[in-house]
Amino acid sequence: xxxxxxxxxxxxxxxxxxxxxxxxxxxxxxxxxxxxxxxxxxxxxxxxxxxxxxxxxxxxxxxxxxxxxxxxxxxxxxxxxxxxxxxxxxxxxxxxxxxxxxxxxxxxxxxxxxxxxxxxxxxxxxxxxxxxxxxxxxxxxxxxxxxxxxxxxxxxxxxxxxxxxxxxxxxxxxxxxxxxxxxxxxxxxxxxxxxxxxx
Amino acid sequence: xxxxxxxxxxxxxxxxxxxxxxxxxxxxxxxxxxxxxxxxxxxxxxxxxxxxxxxxxxxxxxxxxxxxxxxxxxxxxxxxxxxxxxxxxxxxxxxxxxxxxxxxxxxxxxxxxxxxxxxxxxxxxxxxxxxxxxxxxxxxxxxxxxxxxxxxxxxxxxxxxxxxxxxxxxxxxxxxxxxxxxxxxxxxxxxxxxxxxxx
Numbered sequence: 001x002x003x004x005x006x007x008x009x010x011x012x013x014x015x016x017x018x019x020x021x022x023x024x025x026x027x028x029x030x031x032x033x034x035x036x037x038x039x040x041x042x043x044x045x046x047x048x049x050x051x052x053x054x055x056x057x058x059x060x061x062x063x064x065x066x067x068x069x070x071x072x073x074x075x076x077x078x079x080x081x082x083x084x085x086x087x088x089x090x091x092x093x094x095x096x097x098x099x100x101x102x103x104x105x106x107x108x109x110x111x112x113x114x115x116x117x118x119x120x121x122x123x124x125x126x127x128x129x130x131x132x133x134x135x136x137x138x139x140x141x142x143x144x145x146x147x148x149x150x151x152x153x154x155x156x157x158x159x160x161x162x163x164x165x166x167x168x169x170x171x172x173x174x175x176x177x178x179x180x181x182x183x184x185x186x187x188x189x190x191x192x193x194x195x196x197x198x199x
Numbered sequence: 200x201x202x203x204x205x206x207x208x209x210x211x212x213x214x215x216x217x218x219x220x221x222x223x224x225x226x227x228x229x230x231x232x233x234x235x236x237x238x239x240x241x242x243x244x245x246x247x248x249x250x251x252x253x254x255x256x257x258x259x260x261x262x263x264x265x266x267x268x269x270x271x272x273x274x275x276x277x278x279x280x281x282x283x284x285x286x287x288x289x290x291x292x293x294x295x296x297x298x299x300x301x302x303x304x305x306x307x308x309x310x311x312x313x314x315x316x317x318x319x320x321x322x323x324x325x326x327x328x329x330x331x332x333x334x335x336x337x338x339x340x341x342x343x344x345x346x347x348x349x350x351x352x353x354x355x356x357x358x359x360x361x362x363x364x365x366x367x368x369x370x371x372x373x374x375x376x377x378x379x380x381x382x383x384x385x386x387x388x389x390x391x392x393x394x395x396x397x398x
Contacts, residue, residue, distance in 0.1 A: 027343075030269075030271040030344075031343055031344075031347050033269055033271075034269065034271070034272065034344060034347035034348060034350070034351070035347050035350045035351075036351055036354060070229075070232055070233065072229040072232075073233065125397070126397060142397065142398060143389065143398050144230055144386050144387075144389070144390075145229075145230075145233060147382070147385075147386045147389070148234050148382070148383075148386060149233060150382060151233070151234040151235060151236075151378070151379055151382055152233070152234070152235055155235060155375065176354065179350070180350055183346070183347070183350055184347075186346075187347060188343075190342065190343070190346070190389070191343075193393045193394055193397050193398075194392045194393060194394070195392055195393070195394060198324070198325060198339060198342055198392050199341060199342050199343055199392075
C-alpha cells in the first residue's frame with residue numbers, strides 16, 4: 001500500500017474502515033493482463049508521477065475547464081432543483097482529484113487500493129454520490145459519461161508528460177501506462193452500476 | 200449509413216429489422232464530445248481504413264493470439280460443460296470482427312450504427328450471447344473483460360497504422376481517432392449490463 005498521509009476531506013485511500021472490494025486479487029491480475037499492464041508500466045507511472053508532481057493544479061485547470069465546457073458533465077455538480085453549480089462541491093472534489101493523479105502514478109494495486117476504487121465507484125453511483133461532501137447535486141453520474149472521461153484524461157496528460165525533456169519513447173511509455181491505469185480504474189468504478197453477477 | 204453489403208453470417212449492420220438503440224442522437228453527440236471525437240477523427244479513421252484494409256487478417260492474428268493466451272478471455276469461446284474451445288464459434292466471430300475493423304474506420308455514427316452497437320452489446324451480454332452462432336459457450340462476457348479489451352485493441356493497432364509510411368503526426372492522429380472510436384463502442388456495448396436508468 002502506498003496510501004499517502006493527507007488532510008484532504010473525504011479522502012479515504014488506506015482507511016482500514018473502508019469496505020473491502022468484492023474483486024479478488026486474482027480477478028485484478030486478469031484485468032491487468034487484459035490491459036497489457038505490467039511491471040514496466042508500474043515503473044513508467046512512477047516516472048510520470050515525478051514529472052507531473054509540481055503540475056497538478058495546471059492539469060486540474062485543463063480538466064475542470066473541459067468539464068465546465070460540457071453541460072452534460074457539469075450537470076454532476078449542479079444543485080438539484082436550482083441547477084446552480086455548487087462551488088464548494090467542485091472545490092472539494094478537486095482536492096481529491098489532484099491527489100488521485102499522484103495515486104494513479106504511485107499506488108500499489110493491492111486490497112487497500114481496490115477498496116478505495118470501490119468507494120470511488122460508489123461516489124459516482126446512486127449508492128454514494130453527494131454523501132461525502134454533504135451536497136444535494138445530481139443523484140448519479142451516468143456510467144457512459146464516467147467511462148468516456150478516460151479519453152480526455154488520457155489525451156490531455158501527454159503534453160504534461162513531455163514537458164520536462166523525456167525522450168519521445170519514454171513519453172510514449174509513460175502515456176500508455178497512464179492510459180492503462182486510468183482505464184483500469186474506470187472499469188473498477190463501473191462495478192456498482194452493473195447487474196449482479198455480470199461485472 | 201455506411202453499412203457494407205457482405206455475406207458474413209450473423210452480420211447485421213444496416214439491417215432495418217434490428218431493434219433501434221435506446222440512445223438518442225443527442226446522447227451520442229454528448230458522448231462524442233466527452234471523448235473529444237470530432238470531424239478530424241472521422242477523417243483520420245477513413246485514412247486508417249485505407250491503410251489497414253489489406254492487413255485485416257494480420258491484425259486478427261494478433262488479437263486472436265492474445266485472446267488465446269489469456270484463459271479468462273478464451274473462456275468466452277469454450278463449450279459449456281466440456282470446456283473445449285469451439286472452433287466454429289471462434290471462426291464465425293472472426294469474420295465479423297474483421298468487418299468490424301473496417302466499420303470502425305468507415306461507419307457513420309447514425310441510428311443504424313447505434314442499433315448495430317446495441318446488438319453487439321447484447322451478443323456479449325447474457326441476453327444475446329451464443330444465439331447468433333447457435334453455440335453453447337459461456338453465457339456472457341463479464342463487462343470488466345469487455346471494457347479492458349479497449350487497451351490491447353488500441354495499442355496493437357498502432358504498428359499497422361505506421362506500416363505504410365504515414366508521418367508520425369498522422370499516425371498519432373489515426374491512432375487517437377481509432378482509440379476514441381473503440382472506447383465509444385465499448386461504452387455502447389456496456390448498456391445491457393447496466394442497471395436501468397444508470398447507463
